[in-house]
Amino acid sequence: MPMDNDTLDGFDRAILMALAEEGRISVTELARRIGLSKSPTQARLKRLEESGVIRGYRAILDPIRLGLDHVAFVEVRMSDTREAALEAFNKAVAAIPEVESAHLIAGNFDYLLKVRTADMRAYRRVLAEKLSTLPGISLTSTYVAMQAVKDDGIADVT
Numbered sequence: 001m002p003m004d005n006d007t008l009d010g011f012d013r014a015i016l017m018a019l020a021e022e023g024r025i026s027v028t029e030l031a032r033r034i035g036l037s038k039s040p041t042q043a044r045l046k047r048l049e050e051s052g053v054i055r056g057y058r059a060i061l062d063p064i065r066l067g068l069d070h071v072a073f074v075e076v077r078m079s080d081t082r083e084a085a086l087e088a089f090n091k092a093v094a095a096i097p098e099v100e101s102a103h104l105i106a107g108n109f110d111y112l113l114k115v116r117t118a119d120m121r122a123y124r125r126v127l128a129e130k131l132s133t134l135p136g137i138s139l140t141s142t143y144v145a146m147q148a149v150k151d152d153g154i155a156d157v158t
Contacts, residue, residue: 008053008157011034011035011036011040011044012044012048012053013157014033014034014035015030015034015041015044015045015048016048016053016054016157017154017156017157018030018033018034019054019057020153020154020155020157021154023057023058024057027041027042027045030045060153063116067118068116068117068118069118069119070116070117070118070119070120070122070123070144071100071114071115071116071144071145071148072114072115072117072123072142072143072144072145073112073113073114073115073142073143073144073145074111074112074113074114074115074127074131074140074141074142074143075109075111075112075140075141075142075143076089076109076110076111076112076113076131076134076137076139076140077109077110077137077138077139077140078110078111078136078137078138079136079137079138080136081110085135085136086104086136088135088136089111089134089135089136089137090102090104092134092135093111093113093134096126096130096131098115098116098117098122098126098130099113099114099115099131100114100115100116101113101114102114109141113131115131120144123142123144127140127142
């Protein structure tokens with residue numbers, strides 16, 4: 001059964017925050033932190049997973065240690081914003097591994113992409129060989145990030 005923000009109680013929110021900070025926490029430790037016994041914690045966790053509130057678990061990699069410390073944000077303006085054109089763009093951009101995120105935007109441009117590469121030379125190659133060949137693009141503008149002030153991927157659900 002799908003859940004929304006209104007159906008989550010304090011224990012559910014505590015589970016989500018604990019898992020967002022430490023995804024490999026044991027159920028026993030999770031139960032201790034949120035103040036419930038193990039069985040109800042497991043039941044809540046299973047419900048959150050089955051409802052899709054928890055989509056999965058993964059390792060958070062350090063891009064700097066992997067040599068990917070160049071971040072560019074790219075505004076994309078489309079020449080065609082009909083649904084078929086947007087779907088073609090969405091499919092093509094999803095296949096570019098250097099694109100860390102892509103968002104359809106309501107504003108003066110159509111998409112905002114976060115592109116992560118090793119350096120400016122690698123970014124220029126991605127721009128020339130991959131981004132500029134995406135279907136429906138009429139214009140791009142690039143903004144290079146100087147520093148990540150907050151980039152932990154954790155939103156407060158309380």
